[in-house]
Amino acid sequence: MRRRNASAKIFIGLVALALLSFALLPIVWMCFTSLKTRAELFGAPGRLWPKVWTFSAYRDVLAHSAFPTYFANSVIVNVLASLITVLLATLAGYSFARFRIRGKSVLMLGILAMQMFPSTVLLIALYVFFRRFDLLNTYTALVLSYITHGLPFSVWMMRGFVDAVPVEVEEAAMIDGCRRGGALLRVVVPMMLPGMIAVALFAFLAGWNDLIWALTLTTSPAMRLIPPGFVLTYVGQFETYWNQLMAGSVMVSAPTILVFVFLQRYLVQGLTAGAVKG
Amino acid sequence: MARRDRGFALATILPALLVLAAIYVYPLLRTIGYSFTDYDLINRTNHFVGFANYVSLFSDPTFYTALINTLALGIAPMLGAFLLGFTEALVLNEITAGSGILRGLVLLPWVVPQVVIAFLFQFMYNPTVGVFNVILKDLGIIRTFQPWLAHPATAPAAVVLAYVWNETPFFMLMLLAGLQSIPNEIIEAAVVDGAGWWQRLWFVTLPQLRRIIAITTILTVIWNFNNFTIIWPMTEGGPANWTLTFSVWVYRQAFQDFNLGYAATIGVLWLGLLLVVTGFYLRAIGGRDEAP
Amino acid sequence: MMRNDFMAVTKRAAAALAGTLAILMFAIPSHAASCAGRPQQITFANWAAAETATSKEVTASIAAFEQANPCIHVKMIAIPFADMVSQLTVMTIGNNTPDVMELSSGMPQALAAQGALADLRGYADKALISDIQPSMLQDGEAGGKLVALPLSLTPHGFWYNKGLMTKAGLNPAHPPRTIAALTHDIQVVKAKEPKVFPFAMMTSKGAYTVVVMWPWLQAFCKRPPMADGHLGWTQPCTEQAFAWFQTLAKKHEMPVGNNMKDNRQLFATDQIVFTLDGPYLRGIVSSINPRYAANAAFAAEFGATTVPVGPNGVSHTAIDIHQIAMSAKAADPKAAWTFLRFMVSSPADMRDFIIPEGGLPPLTSLQQRFSADLAQPYQQAWVKEIIPEAVPIPYNPTWYRASNDMVNALQRVVNGSNVKTTLAALEAALKRIYPHFRS
Structure with missing residues (x-):
């Protein structure tokens, strides 16, 4: 059934090419623009590749803006939030999978509904709260808020992963003298590692995309993360520095792309685990 | 459950529940509380006003604008991304040589940070130097450069296109996983029965993917409903509120006008609407919960 | 506690790394003039520093200020023009209004309503006030107080x-x-x-x-x-x-x-x-x-x-001009005023920042002093026709x-x-x- 005639093959190839250009054109445009001079940007609009190749936009971004600070802040907040998310979700996911708990289905439904809550709505009350306790412009407030991006869904994902680990393995370990916690740590966690990576990635990507929390909870430039750093830096009163903006874009995209290239299969596995089998 | 297990279950579940209570339940309750006040950081008022905010919200024409825009910008990109993503998945499922690289490449738009997408598309739509204008002019579709994000008709469409670009790979990933999990025997049986390509797609493949399609589409719609990172830098809800969604409106009311009481009221009503959609989502993945 | 320490260390390390990189790349020597008394720091929120085109100019001007006032260090807070009001409002609500702020017409009235700005009449001497065109002064008034002084005359x-x-x-x-x-x-x-x-x-x-x-x-x-x-x-x-x-x-x-x-x-x-x-x-x-x-x-x-x-x-x-104001809660009002006055009235600031940025000096005496730098026909149109006829927009909170x-x-x-x-x-x-x- 996989044999196809030549015209069908050509048709599939053309469709693939069209879809590929749709996906890649903006990215290519971004990369080339970041290598242009400002004069060329306005002088020859639409020219794809630069006439004069220059890294000056990158140099400007690194030197004149607080970009390295933003980057460090983003990494710190997102890594901490993802780690906490994984820890909480693994523990809760395990027990939700293994034990009969009264009201479990209601709890699980409630948790899933939370994932649908819009940040803008949560933000109002949390902003007032953080302000009262002098937590604006702190990592504490940012990390706590960034947990909202992934925790509810992560509990669900982890529960699915634990379900996939046979109970017998664990029982064998417990007969060998392990307590429940020991069995979880020594037997279940190693088997769930792919799931934990998926959860961490999910939380990390969601956090990396956030603008609204970071924009609202921080006002001091020393605490700024990348997305608000973007919004608040390159769009000037007099002009917009498109080449710098695109250079910054390339630098911000590169880490997530790299992380994703190496770890994508875990995320796909995690996202589809529940959906495909069910 | 054994006594020791009960303690263990409590100790493992409680931390997550406490955090969720702190970052979801508490703010939700407070927000509902604010919706009955005239809490305003600029005019410095904070009194109980009963349902006054709700009354003025229903008489505020902007509410209906935001409602329609939120629905449109939630659903339209989902449809576009579904069509393109499904096509991608079908193509990738057929191709054998180089499908890994191809999959990696078409995946990129999903991994590019959304704030980058917002500025990248704004740049491409730029009325004086945008590549979008250059291409359309070269193709003879437009005569002069257009400010795509400034016209009532094109601004929402321009935003939709950015969403579609971002979300297509998500559909591709999920649907490809779904396609690959369809047992070969089912398809071969259909071939033996003489079913053509379209018939197989319609009667065999799509029914097999029903659940995954339901989940993916509803998740996407909810993500779009809540999107702020792309739409705020692109349009801030403009021009003339033509792309104003609840997300943008609540932010504007709360953190530009600092009119917290009214912002909370909008948020509460919007959340009610979202819970209805979530209800559909839960039904789509229903049955999941009965597993031990 | 431990986490805070850990984060502080990580952050410092990252900042140090970035700093080292910047120094390695550009080898900027630092000339810290020595301070005899107590060193002070004031924060200055502005959009000039947020933009490549003007950041060099405002930095030069501030370097000149620090040279003349070695005990006062000015820390820049770069905020883009379009976000100035909302960011400053958020900062005021969060109780960390910057000591000195670059503003644009309309912003003083919005911020003054929240009690964010100091009344400058208590600081400014008569000679300074009478050197400013009355309509330009009026643009910085709110609720009977003078909350902002013109920094750069830029009406359309x-x-x-x-x-x-x-x-x-x-x-x-x-x-x-x-x-x-x-x-x-x-x-x-x-x-x-x-x-x-x-x-x-x-x-x-x-x-x-x-x-x-x-x-x-x-x-x-x-x-x-x-x-x-x-x-x-x-x-x-x-x-x-x-x-x-x-x-x-x-x-x-x-x-x-x-x-x-x-x-x-x-x-x-x-x-x-x-x-x-x-x-x-x-x-x-x-x-x-x-x-x-x-x-x-x-x-x-x-x-x-x-x-x-x-x-x-x-x-x-x-009147659409750039203005400068100071916080009602400035930690050191005297230092803040010293800086504000420098920005409005020092020839160094005009030479390094205001004129290169394309604006006109806020003081009539400075316009005369720099008449050689304002001799272009378009500049003459501003000095002679446009500025005298400009009227404030009726801003309110x-x-x-x-x-x-x-x-x-x-x-x-x-x-x-x-x-x-x-x-x-x-x-x-x-x-x-x-x-x-x-x-």
Whole structure:
């Protein structure tokens, strides 16, 4: 059934090419623009590749803006939030999978509904709260808020992963003298590692995309993360520095792309685990 | 459950529940509380006003604008991304040589940070130097450069296109996983029965993917409903509120006008609407919960 | 506790790494002048530092200040222009208003309403005050207090492209001085040169759109549609002004939806004939189009004068200037004032920052002192005609809330909505914000 005639093959190839250009054109445009001079940007609009190749936009971004600070802040907040998310979700996911708990289905439904809550709505009350306790412009407030991006869904994902680990393995370990916690740590966690990576990635990507929390909870430039750093830096009163903006874009995209290239299969596995089998 | 297990279950579940209570339940309750006040950081008022905010919200024409825009910008990109993503998945499922690289490449738009997408598309739509204008002019579709994000008709469409670009790979990933999990025997049986390509797609493949399609589409719609990172830098809800969604409106009311009481009221009503959609989502993945 | 320490260490390490990188890349030597007394630090929020084009200039000016005042260190907080009010409001609510702030017209009134700004009358001496044009001073008043001083005089003037006027058969020595003449010239240009926009006005998102529109509203109306406790959006002269905008848009005589920056690109590349903009447009034009970098080439192609007069008979450009203010809760008010005064009145700041940025010195005495640097024809138009005639926009504390609705109405009208009903809806929307204003 996989044999196809030549015209069908050509048709599939053309469709693939069209879809590929749709996906890649903006990215290519971004990369080339970041290598242009400002004069060329306005002088020859639409020219794809630069006439004069220059890294000056990158140099400007690194030197004149607080970009390295933003980057460090983003990494710190997102890594901490993802780690906490994984820890909480693994523990809760395990027990939700293994034990009969009264009201479990209601709890699980409630948790899933939370994932649908819009940040803008949560933000109002949390902003007032953080302000009262002098937590604006702190990592504490940012990390706590960034947990909202992934925790509810992560509990669900982890529960699915634990379900996939046979109970017998664990029982064998417990007969060998392990307590429940020991069995979880020594037997279940190693088997769930792919799931934990998926959860961490999910939380990390969601956090990396956030603008609204970071924009609202921080006002001091020393605490700024990348997305608000973007919004608040390159769009000037007099002009917009498109080449710098695109250079910054390339630098911000590169880490997530790299992380994703190496770890994508875990995320796909995690996202589809529940959906495909069910 | 054994006594020791009960303690263990409590100790493992409680931390997550406490955090969720702190970052979801508490703010939700407070927000509902604010919706009955005239809490305003600029005019410095904070009194109980009963349902006054709700009354003025229903008489505020902007509410209906935001409602329609939120629905449109939630659903339209989902449809576009579904069509393109499904096509991608079908193509990738057929191709054998180089499908890994191809999959990696078409995946990129999903991994590019959304704030980058917002500025990248704004740049491409730029009325004086945008590549979008250059291409359309070269193709003879437009005569002069257009400010795509400034016209009532094109601004929402321009935003939709950015969403579609971002979300297509998500559909591709999920649907490809779904396609690959369809047992070969089912398809071969259909071939033996003489079913053509379209018939197989319609009667065999799509029914097999029903659940995954339901989940993916509803998740996407909810993500779009809540999107702020792309739409705020692109349009801030403009021009003339033509792309104003609840997300943008609540932010504007709360953190530009600092009119917290009214912002909370909008948020509460919007959340009610979202819970209805979530209800559909839960039904789509229903049955999941009965597993031990 | 431990986590905080850990984060502090990580952060410091990251910052140190970034700092080292920057030093390695550019090898900037640091000349810290020595301080004999107690070292102090003040924070200065501004948008000049947020932009590559101006950050070097403002940094030079601050270096000069620190050289003269070795005990005061100025820490910059870069905030982009469009986010200034909302960011400063968030900071004020969070109780960390910067000590000194660069502001733009309208912002002092919004921030003063929250008690964020200090009354400068307690600090400024008579000699300084009398050196400032009264209308410019008035623009920094709120609730009977003087909360901001002018930093750089940048009201909008009427710019015209002489080359394009000549091409269209108009006499560039006589730019239009009335709305009727302007309308006529616009039609002449459109007929002769269909590829250029005869006219341009910002109609995109943002409160700035209202500032740009205001001089035209003043040209049409004796009393602008919002002033002294009055709303006048449905008065006939406002409707005439909006009908005028609508016609220009409908006939493609002006671009619709462009922001200021888009229009500046078009203006710099000879695609716009008439527009309102600040004196700094000269610098932007030469940065976009090197052809006009030389003074002579620029003066040959572009001219500036006052806003054409309407049925009202008077030319009033709206005061849109850069201002400077200090926090009511500045940790060290004396140091903050020392810095503020330096920015307003020191020749070093004019030489390093204000004049290179394209503005005019706020003090009359400084305008005279730097007359050699302000001798270009367009600068003379500002000094002699535009600045003396400028009047403040009637700002109030909730102006920014209201500006959203005003911009919406303008965008609806230029996209073809009915003028009368749109303005009636605007009046109703503003009634919600200003319940005590009379119609």
